Amino acid sequence: MPCKYCLSECVRPSGSMKGKKTLKCNDCGKRFTESDSLPKMRVNKHAMVTALSMYFEGLSTRKVSRQLESIYGEKVSQVTVWKWVRKYSILVGEYVKTLSPQIGGRWHHDETVIRCEGQNQWFWECIDEDTRFLVASHLSETRSLKDTVTQFRNALETAKRKPTVLYVDGSNQYDQAFNTVFWSRYKVSRPELVKRIGIRSRETNNMVERLHETVKERTRPMRGFKNQDSAKSILTGYVVNYNFARPHLSLNGKTPAQQAGIEVKGWKALVENATRKEALEPQSQAQERISIAPLQVV
Ligand SMILES: [Zn+2]
Incomplete structure (x- = not known):
């Protein structure tokens, strides 16, 4: 399976965690368990992005929680739904700032x-x-x-x-x-x-x-x-x-972003892209710190 963080195919087995097989990514260096959830999440990725979508289309956290159980058989509390919504709103919000929509006048x-x-x-x-x-x-x-x-x-x-x-x-x-x-x-x-x-x-x-x-x-x-x-x-x-x-x-069923020339559409693609961006970024910042550190010693 591809890396959960940066989607690279360059991954290798790397021990196990809580009885689950873990993999390590050669590109971003992160470790993750072999499952169909997002990094550090227990619940199936599709259920999670569906929850975000349902929430922003107006369903209450209580209804989202019920739907997840009836569609995916996932037991998720209202508080968890609320936490996901907040976490991914912020993460995706940061990611979309890097896009350049072609906006009219x-x-x-x-x-x-x-x-x-x-x-x-x-x-x-x-x-x-x-x-x-x-x-x-x-x-x-x-x-x-x-x-x-x-x-x-x-x-x-x-x-x-x-x-x-x-x-x-x-x-x-x-x-x-x-x-x-x-x-x-x-x-x-x-x-x-x-x-x-x-x-x-x-x-x-x-x-x-x-x-x-x-x-x-x-x-x-x-x-x-x-x-x-x-x-x-x-x-x-x-x-x-x-x-x-x-x-x-x-807009004939297009999203405003598509009309503005950005093809990324829907919460699944947004969450994946945002996770990837975050995985690749801190590492470069970390590398910067490492290269600066020896100078401070001198
Ligand atoms: Zn990776």
């Missing part, structure tokens, strides 16, 4: 209220019109200039380019942040800020409204987040699911 931005730690907080979302890719999101306690700047910078970081037009609602809070992040002294590369005002604002802002509805589908049954940490990881997972796993009707 017309972006729509808006924010909505989300309950966290018993109070109302702001969840910011920015969507690209052509690909429906969720370019940036951000959770904050306030709706300040700093938060707006953070959200616009996040969008710039993901798209690696400026929009041609940014659509926002009618309030004036966006101007300064827009100028801070997107202003250019050259008119040709200066994006346009369009404020939707009056009756047309709702109608034209439908795209972001639908997006807010999607996040609420996930958060409503939870009656808000218990703390910032879980809010951040679940919202990261929600964005991943939206961009990379959920087929979009208006």
